[in-house]
Ligand SMILES: NC(=O)C1=CN([C@@H]2O[C@H](COP(=O)(O)OP(=O)(O)OC[C@H]3O[C@@H](n4cnc5c(N)ncnc54)[C@H](OP(=O)(O)O)[C@@H]3O)[C@@H](O)[C@H]2O)C=CC1
């Protein structure tokens with residue numbers, strides 16, 4: 001009879017309690033699948049007296065997650081506290097130093113300290129697993145490291161923050177402004193304690209940084225991501241994009257190019273009929289492309305108690321079965337330092353602007369675009385009551401630099417009313 005796998009679980013919030021529930025509910029099934037009993041030895045959270053809707057009486061309690069990580073009677077330390085510094089980092093480091101395997105859902109910790117932690121884990125011969133850290137219930141880490149092991153990955157992209165996708169979808173369906181929907185999402189508890197992590201694109205960029213390392217064999221490089229949140233997306237752009245056959249998504253894209261590793265998390269237009277364009281509400285989608293497989297699309301819940309705990313259990317079961325491997329798919333000391341791309345690959349752009357309604361205004365804009373080397377693919381001008389005329393332009397493929405030059409030159413034309421908006425149209 002195999003020895004039980006003894007777990008210490010730090011963090012008994014949404015995810016931690018979800019993990020406890022699955023371990024209890026499926027104890028026999030998990031033992032049958034892994035050949036070992038999965039046993040919770042001890043737990044930790046801040047407030048021992050808090051009612052968590054589940055009895056903790058049979059587990060030892062540690063007020064300090066570092067003390068929990070160092071207990072002799074645990075094999076695996078499960079970190080479900082969160083945060084890139086502080087108790088989560090201290091406890092993960094302590095667990096590795098003490099020779100424990102670690103499972104975490106903490107994308108912030110991995111995006112910032114992933115390389116150092118991976119080197120430490122591998123030097124100590126320990127596992128550091130994090131299926132839940134990216135796209136919650138979607139098994140995307142396994143897909144990349146196992147399912148696509150025979151491929152050179154060419155591109156990773158996706159919608160990896162459910163709250164942002166909820167906000168953008170709700171703006172469109174209800175015709176509400178960003179501020180109105182943000183307030184609604186906040187009231188419903190859909191946003192992180194620091195909402196900027198969601199709407200600023202930071203949470204999604206943490207996830208992209210992890211996927212990028214796995215896909216391209218580079219050290220996690222969160223700082224190398226071009227990052228823009230959704231707070232400047234207006235209902236006018238959502239409507240106009242829809243009118244041209246597009247949806248606006250907070251889209252993460254990572255790809256190796258001749259100019260270096262391109263990592264972007266920014267609002268982009270995608271065709272409304274594409275899988276990404278049809279992704280509504282709080283759901284996540286990750287699109288993986290490999291030289292042998294072509295394109296695969298993974299879709300599912302990116303957050304919440306059950307889905308996230310489901311992913312944590314996947315890691316725990318792997319450890320129970322004795323499956324492990326390098327933290328980021330290759331030995332950490334062999335991961336290359338990424339060379340951030342000097343510029344994104346060319347793309348079509350969506351431009352929206354208001355022009356003073358007088359003869360030659362549009363011609364001036366067309367001239368500026370032409371002089372910047374930007375070619376117009378499609379154009380629309382809408383009927384209007386005001387003195388300014390709303391104009392939409394979709395360009396042929398061009399460089400971000402050419403678009404920046406054109407936008408700068410437009411300011412000198414004296415025909416603009418307000419600032420123009422430019423959004424990338426992603427080839428998906
Ligand atoms: N919620 C989700 O849908 C998802 C979460 N994640 C990640 O999972 C992790 C956990 O998230 P979630 O469950 O939502 O977070 P919660 O805020 O719900 O829970 C955090 C838990 O950590 C405990 N905690 C905080 N500080 C300490 C400390 N100093 N010592 C011991 N315990 C502490 C809290 O204790 P107390 O309860 O006493 O306050 C709480 O139980 C995070 O890294 C998050 O990014 C990943 C994917 C999805």
Ligand SMILES: N[C@@H](CCO)C(=O)O
Nearest residue numbers: 160161162163302303
């Ligand atoms: N705030 C995150 C939680 C899961 O990481 C989201 O909305 O996707």
